[in-house]
Amino acid sequence: MKIPEKAPEKKEPVAEKPAQQPEPVQENTVKTTKPLSRQGVSSGFSINSFLNKEEKEVKEETVVVRTENLPQNHFTETDLQMEWNLMLKQLQKRNSFIFNAVKAFKLIKSGEHTIKVLYPSDSAKVEFDKIAGEFFNHFKTKVHNHAIEVDYQRDFDSLKIEVVTKRKIFEKFIEKNPLLKDLDDLMKFDLT
Numbered sequence: 001m002k003i004p005e006k007a008p009e010k011k012e013p014v015a016e017k018p019a020q021q022p023e024p025v026q027e028n029t030v031k032t033t034k035p036l037s038r039q040g041v042s043s044g045f046s047i048n049s050f051l052n053k054e055e056k057e058v059k060e061e062t063v064v065v066r067t068e069n070l071p072q073n074h075f076t077e078t079d080l081q082m083e084w085n086l087m088l089k090q091l092q093k094r095n096s097f098i099f100n101a102v103k104a105f106k107l108i109k110s111g112e113h114t115i116k117v118l119y120p121s122d123s124a125k126v127e128f129d130k131i132a133g134e135f136f137n138h139f140k141t142k143v144h145n146h147a148i149e150v151d152y153q154r155d156f157d158s159l160k161i162e163v164v165t166k167r168k169i170f171e172k173f174i175e176k177n178p179l180l181k182d183l184d185d186l187m188k189f190d191l192t
Contacts (some may be wrong), residue, residue: 039160070146077109083139091131103125106155118155125152167191 005180084107091099105128106118115136120123140146170191174180183189 039126071144072113072142072147073111074112075143075145079143080107080109080115080139082141083135087131087135087138098127098131102131110151114149115152116151116153118153120155122154165191 088099088103091102101124104120104124108116108118110116117128120130136148138149142150170180170184170189174184
């Protein structure tokens with residue numbers, strides 16, 4: 001069987017055409033009634049009004065609550081500590097930042113209608129002020145005593161900063177393992 005051979009392909013000569021010039025485009029202009037760009041939003045702050053502003057008097061309103069008609073039942077130190085510990089547990093779940101700031105606070109009943117709050121630092125007191133209203137309002141209604149007054153005092157002892165040296169750390173290890181003292185005597189460690 002013989003396979004027919006392919007006929008050679010004929011190449012037609014390609015005539016070069018001159019480069020086409022782009023056709024002129026007609027421009028359509030459309031006029032609008034609204035501007036196409038976005039208008040700037042005013043911030044409401046005017047430098048001119050700031051420079052010429054008059055100082056306004058700030059009126060402070062003091063609210064006087066008469067506790068004569070409100071209940072003034074007795075509460076104990078145990079009631080106070082139970083409610084404070086409950087509040088700390090709730091804070092630990094809800095807001096750990098405030099919890100860490102106020103966990104070192106000490107609340108002590110100092111009189112029949114007085115609670116002394118001992119706080120370690122001013123920054124911690126700022127965090128306590130955020131929850132103080134909620135806590136004391138809850139406590140006053142819980143013990144039915146609305147004549148409670150709060151006395152804030154700075155507690156310098158609770159913010160005691162101890163410098164821990166290598167020697168102190170080693171002494172703590174000696175308490176746990178007395179054989180380390182013998183090793184120190186033998187090797188004469190430099191724990192300065």
